[in-house]
Structures are given as C-alpha cells and as structure tokens.
Amino acid sequence: MATDRFAEVEQAIDRGWMFRILQELILIRSENPFDDPVREGYREQEMADYLAGHLSGFGLAVEMREVRPGRPNVFGVMKGSRGQSALMLAGHMDTARTTGYPEAYDVRVEEGRMHGRGACDMKAALAAYLGVVKALRETGTRLNGNLIVCGIVDEEYQMLGSKAIGRSGRMADQGIIGEPTHLKICPANKGRVSTKIVTRGRAAHSSVPEKGINAIEKMSKVIRAFGDYNQELLSRTPHSLCGHGRFTPGVIHGGVQVNMVPDTCELEVDRRTLPGESQASVYADFHERIRRAAAGDPDFVYEITEPTWLIAPNDISPNEPVVAALRAAHREIFGNDPGVEAFVAGSDAPYMGLPTVICGPGSIAQAHTTCEFVDLQEVAAAARLYLHAALRLLGQG
Numbered sequence: 001m002a003t004d005r006f007a008e009v010e011q012a013i014d015r016g017w018m019f020r021i022l023q024e025l026i027l028i029r030s031e032n033p034f035d036d037p038v039r040e041g042y043r044e045q046e047m048a049d050y051l052a053g054h055l056s057g058f059g060l061a062v063e064m065r066e067v068r069p070g071r072p073n074v075f076g077v078m079k080g081s082r083g084q085s086a087l088m089l090a091g092h093m094d095t096a097r098t099t100g101y102p103e104a105y106d107v108r109v110e111e112g113r114m115h116g117r118g119a120c121d122m123k124a125a126l127a128a129y130l131g132v133v134k135a136l137r138e139t140g141t142r143l144n145g146n147l148i149v150c151g152i153v154d155e156e157y158q159m160l161g162s163k164a165i166g167r168s169g170r171m172a173d174q175g176i177i178g179e180p181t182h183l184k185i186c187p188a189n190k191g192r193v194s195t196k197i198v199t200r201g202r203a204a205h206s207s208v209p210e211k212g213i214n215a216i217e218k219m220s221k222v223i224r225a226f227g228d229y230n231q232e233l234l235s236r237t238p239h240s241l242c243g244h245g246r247f248t249p250g251v252i253h254g255g256v257q258v259n260m261v262p263d264t265c266e267l268e269v270d271r272r273t274l275p276g277e278s279q280a281s282v283y284a285d286f287h288e289r290i291r292r293a294a295a296g297d298p299d300f301v302y303e304i305t306e307p308t309w310l311i312a313p314n315d316i317s318p319n320e321p322v323v324a325a326l327r328a329a330h331r332e333i334f335g336n337d338p339g340v341e342a343f344v345a346g347s348d349a350p351y352m353g354l355p356t357v358i359c360g361p362g363s364i365a366q367a368h369t370t371c372e373f374v375d376l377q378e379v380a381a382a383a384r385l386y387l388h389a390a391l392r393l394l395g396q397g
C-alpha cells in the first residue's frame, strides 16, 4: 500500500517549524502591485527567494522563471526514483492589498489563529507544502514520482504567473492549489466576465433637451434589458457543483453636469460564468438582450468594451486521481468523506495546464478582509492531507 509509511512520515511534520515559516512568509509583504511598478511592499521576488532557499535547503532542484521584471514563479522539484508521474503543490505568493488594515503585518497568534495579511490567502498552504517536504526529507522517504512545489505570482490580478505556467507545457500530471476552502475539496469553480456597457448620445443644453440624445435615458433601456436575466440564468441547466451563472450591474457613471444632456453613460457589469461558458457566449447574451430592449430606437447606440476582468472557470472531473487521493486522505485521517464542492472564488487552477483541485486551510470569508487569519490546527491538518495525497499519488520506493 502506497500510504503504508504515512503514519511514520506524518509524525515528522514539524508543526512549530511550519508555523514559524508561516509567520515569516506573512512578514514578507507581497501585495500585488496591480498596474504599479514593483517596489517596497510588493515583494513577490522575496517570497520566491525565501521559498527557493528552503526548497534547495531540502535538496530540491530549484528554478525561477521570471514572468515580469522582479516577479518570478518558483519551482522546486523533488525528483522521484522512477519519475513517471508528478504532483504539483502550487500556490500564489502575492496577496490582496492592505488598505484600511493597519495591523496587516502585526503577525500574532490568538486563540490558535495566526493573523496577518496573506495568512489564509494563501501563505498557510505554502507553509504546509514546505512542512510536507521537510517531513519527507527527514524520514528519508523516497517517492517514485516527482513532487513539485510551486510559488506563483500575480494571482490577485491578472493571473500572469499561472498563465505562464500553462503556456510552458504540462509540468505535472495533477495539481493541488491550497486556496482557503476549510480543507473542502473543490474540483470546480465559476469564472468571471466583467465589462463595461457604454451608451452614446449627443450633448445639448438642458434648456433644449430635444436637441440632444440622452445617454442616461438610453442606459435605462440597458438596465431594463437585464431585468430578468438572473431569473433566466436560474432556468438554465445548472452545473452539478457550481449551480447557476449570476449577473450584477455594479458601477454606473454618466453625465458631466446637471444642466447638460449627457452624451455617454457607462455601466460596469459582473457576470459569474459556469464551466462551458466563455467571454463570447456571455457577450452574445448581452448583445441579444440589449438589441431586443432597444429595438425600434434609431438613436440607440451602444458598445460593450473589452472585459475589465476575465477569469476562466475551473472544472476537472471529480474522478481525477488527485481528487480521489484527497478524499481518501480525509477518510483515513479524519474518518469522513467530505465529498466535493465548488470553490466560491476564482483561482489559478484553470490556467495551470494540468488537472488542478482547490483544497486548503482557512476560509475565503477571511481572505481580502481587514481581519485575515488562519486556524493553525487547519494548517497542520492541510499538511497531513497533502502528505497523504502525495504518498498515494506518487508511491514510494
């Protein structure tokens, strides 16, 4: 049985060490720079250096691949004795920003929870990966397949890191990303298409509105066009884990001053997509609804811009070996089968170029908040799950 040695290797998971690593990872402030140049406070490079230092210290072959200047993905490969299959434990190294969160880097443990920016999203999983590698090394466990630990840049914005990984060809057979799921196993998640719908009119003085074309009034047709869209989405066949697509008009801007007929109005909308839906299918929905609502209005002019956000949905088979391995690990370690469910947010998973499941410590409810924390018992439990899954998937010589 591939997991015979689990009990022995599991004993070697060094919780105190792992928690110290987590604390150090949080203290490397690595907020996503978004469109700004890389500078202090945006230290994905230092995260990569830190991970590389530990991974090479454990004898892994380490490689960094720069995605943007100062923003490398990092890979550590623990070569298996046969090398016929590979499991990647991956996680993003950037975090959300800390506006309004002055204690973001006052890392502290209270009631068994470690607080700080990145605690659950997702430095806890990175610490757990290192804990797994350390336990394997210190027990002299030799896996048959390759275990790859991977740190990724730019998850919080454009997912440039995972897109680069996917483009470089298939690096492993299976992948786990430890985004915060309370250790639930999530082989699918919705994607997202956000865009701006712009109506155009003609400016005029408000004393003679009939000389203008009011773009705000035109936008009211757009808003009505989507009045029953969520209802329609609910009537479509749901995805088994993700349920239904959803639609929200989120931001509206129009007009310059109150005594002018506005010539533009802009509505930014957010559409959560199901596996199988795409930017093209969503835009087709939008155009159809708007054209129907504006039929017969010769002055109606609109456009839909390029997406302001575009995140692919993830959807791997619940029968993938990595999903089965995590479920088996749950059964053997915790005595229950958690089943599978959808992850509630977007992630790097669909871009990795390999079947990747989301399963990690902490809750998405704390991610991106001004009170981010992770339960340390969950970090330790995550390390046990990853270790169990790695032994099962990769076998040992």
Ligand SMILES: [Zn+2]
Pocket: 092, 121, 122, 155, 179, 180
């Ligand atoms: Zn995350």
